Amino acid sequence: MFAQPGREFRFAYDSDTKPTTICNVRRDLVRGIELLEARGATCKVVKWNPTDGKGLDDLIVNKGAKAYALAQQNAIASLRDKGTHYRTEYNKIAKQVRFEIGDLGNERLDLEIYLRAFYKGDIADGARVIGESDRVRSLR
Known part of the structure; x- marks a missing residue:
C-alpha cells in the first residue's frame, strides 16, 4: 500500500x-x-x-x-497549512453570511458557518472550519 x-x-x-x-x-x-x-x-x-x-x-x-x-x-x-486553509475558509464563509443575513451574534454566526462548511464539504469540514473561529480558538 x-x-x-x-x-x-x-x-x-x-x-x-x-x-x-x-x-x-x-x-x-x-x-x-x-x-x-x-x-x-x-x-x-x-x-x-x-x-x-x-x-x-x-x-x-x-x-x-x-x-x-x-x-x-x-x-x-502540515499543521500550519491546515490551520491557514480552515481559517481562510472560516473568514470567507463569515463574510458571505454577514453579506446575506447581516450582523449576527458570535454563536449564531459560528452555527451558520458550521452548517455551510458541512454542506459544502464533507462531514468533518464543519468542525474543521468552526475550529478556526476566534471563540472556539480561545477555548483551547
Missing part, C-alpha cells in the same frame, strides 16, 4: 500569485495531507522563497542543488 503508517510525504507546490489559484492549491494540499494522515502517514510541506523560483525545478535552476536540499531539510509540519 502506498500510504502506510510512518511513511513520510512531502508536498512542494509551485508558488502562485493569483488568489483563487492559491486558495484552490491550498485546499487540494490540505485534502491530500488529510487523506494520507488518516492512513497513518506523516506529511510535511516544502517551502522556499518564491523569488528564487516558482517551483522546485526553478529553484534548482536559479539557486542550485544546495538550495533544493535546504528547502527539503527545512520542510515544515
